Amino acid sequence: MSLVNRFLKPTKLVVPVSVKGVWKQTRNRSLVEVWIFLLLSLPVSAFVGESASFPRLLSELRMTSKSEQPLSLGIISFDLDDTLFSTNAVIRDANQAMLEKMRRHGVHVQEEDFMDVTRHIRRSMDGPITYTSLRKMTIAQILSMTNVSSKEDCDALVDECFDVWLHERHRAAERHLFPQTLNCLSTLKEMYPDVCFAAITNGRGNPLYMPTLANFFDFCVSGEDDGVFPERKPAPxxxxxxxxxxxxLYPHHDHDSRIWIHVGDCLVNDVGASANVGAYAVWLSGQADAVVPKWSTATTSEQNARQLKxxxxxxxxxxxxxxxxELPAAVLDLVGGAMQPVPLNSLS
Incomplete structure (x- = not known):
């Protein structure tokens, strides 16, 4: 049995586009009215039973209009942390590697103490800061309390400690992949060989530096990239x-007939933010812990604002x-019922 057949089982879907959503996403008001009329004309059996699928239903209705061009998948993007792998486990391992490096240079600090210093620095700042700069500032402050001989030696050691942390972050991510990650990506690649696969993350993880994942992805965009920061998630x-x-990367795609799907675990950074830019947002609700992770440096006001969003x-x-x-079947249904193309023509 192929990977595609093995994964294409019925999946629980929420209605991807409500009547209200159709109104928002469709420029042609008369077309919305036609869809509503057709929906009201359908028998109840079209909406219930194992074979019922609202996205596929919308697809069939769309095809009744000769002027509507069928849409296909153009890009599927993934969040990384707590979507493809466990962030808590990854950060724990990376921190331990970094702290061991510091211990070899005579600097003994516990992980919780390191995080306390990190939070203190973060909360003393008014403006945004990259996670890279924040971590390096923490290392430097801890080293400043030791007998490092010169500023040059200290700066060099800061870079070395950070590089150890980043290297282990990528290795640990491969060790802590969620059990279905590789099979899911393999299935989607088999289903959509000419579709762009992207990673969109606020952090420093990059699947292109992870041999297990590298062949699945075309590119990774980080909130720390030049030209992006400080516009990281949930900013557009x-x-x-x-x-x-x-x-x-895909100039041969007819972008007017392609849709975009984004997959992530965070209702704010992934679901709301990607939908605001035009994506069909898939919420992976079962992977991450509900509590604020101990490695988080978010302030109380930032946490409260997130809850409201x-x-x-x-x-x-x-x-x-x-x-x-469950993702391959969900993507298949979304593509079958898609009405909104990727809004690329509005971008510079």
């Missing part, structure tokens, strides 16, 4: 940068899945 800038890169994100879920094994 990071998503617009990703779509521009897709357009450059979560309700807005819930209203923009196209599909909710509990694990990655």
């Amino acid at each position: 800038g990071i998503y617009e940068a990703s779509l521009s890169k897709y357009k450059d 979560e309700e807005d994100g819930r209203e923009k879920i196209a599909v909710r899945i509990s694990c990655l094994s």
